[in-house]
Amino acid sequence: MHNQTSKTFRLASGALLMLIGAQSFAADKPTVRPEVGAPLQEAQKALQAKNYKDAKAKIDQAEAIGKLTPYENYIVQRLKSSAAIGTGDYKSALGAYEQVLASPELPAAEKLPTLDAYVKIAYASKDYAKTASAIQQYKAAGGTSAETLGLYAQSLYLAGKYQEASVALSAEIKGLAAAGKKPTDTQLQLLASCALKQNDMVAYTAALEQLVTYSPKKEYWLDLLVRTQRKPGFSDRLDLDMYRLRDATGTMEKADDYMEAAQLALQSGFPGEAQKFVDEGYAAKLLGAGPDAPRHQRLKDLVTKKIAEDKATLAEGEKAAAAQASGDALVNTGFNYVAYGQADKGLPLIEQGIAKGGIKLADQAKLHLGVAYLMAGKKDQALKAFAAVQGSDGAKDIARLWTLQTRSK
Numbered sequence: 001m002h003n004q005t006s007k008t009f010r011l012a013s014g015a016l017l018m019l020i021g022a023q024s025f026a027a028d029k030p031t032v033r034p035e036v037g038a039p040l041q042e043a044q045k046a047l048q049a050k051n052y053k054d055a056k057a058k059i060d061q062a063e064a065i066g067k068l069t070p071y072e073n074y075i076v077q078r079l080k081s082s083a084a085i086g087t088g089d090y091k092s093a094l095g096a097y098e099q100v101l102a103s104p105e106l107p108a109a110e111k112l113p114t115l116d117a118y119v120k121i122a123y124a125s126k127d128y129a130k131t132a133s134a135i136q137q138y139k140a141a142g143g144t145s146a147e148t149l150g151l152y153a154q155s156l157y158l159a160g161k162y163q164e165a166s167v168a169l170s171a172e173i174k175g176l177a178a179a180g181k182k183p184t185d186t187q188l189q190l191l192a193s194c195a196l197k198q199n200d201m202v203a204y205t206a207a208l209e210q211l212v213t214y215s216p217k218k219e220y221w222l223d224l225l226v227r228t229q230r231k232p233g234f235s236d237r238l239d240l241d242m243y244r245l246r247d248a249t250g251t252m253e254k255a256d257d258y259m260e261a262a263q264l265a266l267q268s269g270f271p272g273e274a275q276k277f278v279d280e281g282y283a284a285k286l287l288g289a290g291p292d293a294p295r296h297q298r299l300k301d302l303v304t305k306k307i308a309e310d311k312a313t314l315a316e317g318e319k320a321a322a323a324q325a326s327g328d329a330l331v332n333t334g335f336n337y338v339a340y341g342q343a344d345k346g347l348p349l350i351e352q353g354i355a356k357g358g359i360k361l362a363d364q365a366k367l368h369l370g371v372a373y374l375m376a377g378k379k380d381q382a383l384k385a386f387a388a389v390q391g392s393d394g395a396k397d398i399a400r401l402w403t404l405q406t407r408s409k
Helices: 013-020 034-048 052-063 070-086 090-102 108-124 128-140 151-158 162-178 185-197 201-214 218-229 236-248 255-267 271-283 293-312 314-323 328-339 343-356 362-375 379-387 395-407
Strands: none
Touching: 034 052, 034 070, 052 070, 070 090, 090 108, 108 128, 108 151, 128 151, 151 162, 151 185, 162 185, 185 201, 201 218, 201 395, 218 236, 218 395, 236 255, 236 271, 236 362, 236 395, 255 271, 255 293, 271 293, 271 328, 293 314, 314 328, 314 343, 328 343, 328 362, 343 362, 362 379, 362 395, 379 395
């Protein structure tokens, strides 16, 4: 599901050469001896012509003279790093640039862009620990480039420092939220991957919840739903509720998904909802085709029959539900009405049932009230109902997922 990093950072050699090779030097400066300056001037010309091999040879010639002054060494290392970058030898460029940064000859005004360039060289050389350390120095020096700072968490991750990367990513995401901005898929995927690398399933689920909040893709939802259903203590009485969520999140992918959902709806006494699943399965061309088409048709016929029988006894069933001591039957009857598209009649019955009390599975009743509100297009009431769902059998988890799904729209 996840890429371990964002798109590989592409080092623009030409642009970086312009940045780190921009400072020219004068051979007649007191600190540059003629025998050193002459080959370095030739090296600079070769660099401008992108003749990096000749440039390196001239730089080596100057360096071989020996006993270089600090300024001479500073110029040598700058040009050496430029030549190395030109040939794609980022490891050598990194070593040269470390000497540039450590040199007392580096002008104060150039320290920040130099650190910026060093970060990119370190990343290109795949020395991710140095990249992360350099970014910290860059930030401390006042660096604000979003591109450069954005490499920090990636570098920690690639260096194998998953806990530190997770902390950095969480801080980035929190900062974006405070600014009213959304995190990127890359940030959230990396956060999830950090959790997996540490075998922290709680953190991984939390990252998935953020993914479906900001980027509600089917693959994220399916992963989250499957992991939720596999949690210890999750009741199989909630299987139909999971199918309702899968239907809402577009994660019903097989004919059997629609078949089982419809069958569970029938068993629960909601033939109108069963018909919805069957119709959607046929519309998706998953039902009614292939060797199991006759089985699909038998289920469709059964649903049609059950609907006819159910509608003939709805009024009688409503009276019987109202006469019962507990509110269970009223809740189920009300939900059934909502599934038939009669929310104005069904919602009050569910509310009456919950208020009546004595419900065997009170949290599931509250959960179904929230789902019924959504089916009726009453989003705000649904969110309030979901917030009231508690328990440890999975109902609270499903209510939370419904809340995420509702708010992500």
